[in-house]
Amino acid sequence: MNKLNTFKKQLLKWSKNNTREYSWRDSNDPWKILLIEVIAQQTQLNRAHSYYEKFIKRFPTPKEMSIASKKEILSLWSGLGYNNRALRLHESSKILTKKSFNSIYPNFDILPGVGKYTKNALLSFAYKEKVITQDTNVIRIFSRFFGIENPDNFIQENQKNILKNIQSRKFNEALMDFGSTICKAKNPLCSECIFDNNCEKFFQETKHTQPTFKGSNREIRGKVIKYLINNENIDITSLNHILKVEEDKLNLILEKLEDEGMINIKKKLIEISS
Template sequence: MTAKNDYKLDHKELTQWYKKNHRALPWRANKDPYRIWLSEVMLQQTTVVAVIPYFEKFLTSFPTVKHLAEAEESSVLENWAGLGYYSRARNLHKAAKALASQGFPKTAAELLELPGFGPYTSRAVASIAFGEKVGVLDGNVIRVLSRRFGLKVEWWNNKGRDQLQKISDELALQGDADVVNQALMELGATVCTPQKVMCMMCPWVSRCVARKENKIDVLPLKKPRKESEVWVWKPQVSLKDGKVGLVVNNYAPFLKGQMIFPGEIALEKNKPKAYDAKHNITHHDIFIQISKKKSLSNKDVQWVNVTELKKINPSSLLQKVLHKVDV
């Protein structure tokens, strides 16, 4: 661990680099917490280049928190389609309803109480929009700090995350937290990347422990991969008058709480010999065996126009099933 007075030098080098080298991104145009929040949610699991057109389109449809709060969920999901991980959009919509009535809290602790606001998003919005002196910790920051300080920490566990979070917080305390946090993320996104590392462009090149010890390729430590699970899903697809029957998913381990086809699902040791289609969601390998039903006895079935299905549930899994059925 570096001595405390080193943080001041780290901070100075980092912020000077950021002011000269940062990219002009649409969510950096001002300190509007709505725009900052939206960008942070969209950037989870998605690259900057991919997000920009979605961000601009979304703002055209919902220019303020109030517009988002008053929108139908189907409209929000439609504007989100293509970004994946649709629970993010649903939580965005839920949080917007609370924010539209009470306004944006200015601290990470208060933001953390809202749907979809985890530790990272709360700290990012609080520091960038409101200047709260708290550090952030996302994938880019984890990589940068692990290499800079030569830390072999299991960042996916609480102990390792806490160690890195303390360093991030210490850096944020040295000056403008919004600049420091964006600088760390920018450094990880453009210079200290997972594969193509451009050390000579880094403000910390002369003090990076991983570079000195030739450990750039092994830091940060790689999170153990979760073993894939084989799930055999037997969706019951019933079509009548241009409508398809759906239920709220309370039986499958994927797309929880979303509208999907009723059916059965089982965890198996081996993949089945016969199946209609295959789909992957995170570590779930889903083998689909379609059951066509003329009628459904489930009293909780809701009938949805086939043409509206993407608005109800944009997941490509449902479309994949429908393509195997004569609509």
């Protein structure tokens, strides 16, 4: 058996007893898939799941979200961070009330915030297409196991072969679960791994370190939105007083939030955009 087949068979065998159960995994509704994939970006899956449950209950179809206010969506999103993702989801829901998923198939990347990974997740989970959902977990596993620095081309070239006679969804979910529980970014559990003897164990130094959150623009942006979710509006001076941020810095952040359509500033009064 060649290395590719060993990898495929052993991973699928492992997944039989180790697949995590989530409600959206039983569904091929593209709206549910889109919701969980956007929520789960940069978020641990169990945490994403609790947000997904809130969102799907309130917005069972794109229509309900399309007519909701930004304030309500941001309020439900509160705690996840990267609020722009919520706004892009809102924009997508408006498009999807006019055009169905089927009518834009397979070009899901026309939806705001939908990149290659989410598009492939929709194709695999909702449309049973033979594609591998390539995120950082998947790239890491392939790189370590096969000993390849940039396995993107390798995955592309072997995708058809790997997914022959199997459901792409099962394989993608197995990769996702394996990457977050065994072949983790930090401290992979090689001694407990099914691949221990076959794996090249090609470890690369992490090139990117996460920028410090405390005091960052991202933290201040989050605080501004959190304040506005819980209050009607506020003038810039009072907000500055509460957040204790340099005036120029706060002004630039507010300008950017306004450009992104997150807030309105009228006569120095700030509020969440309608």
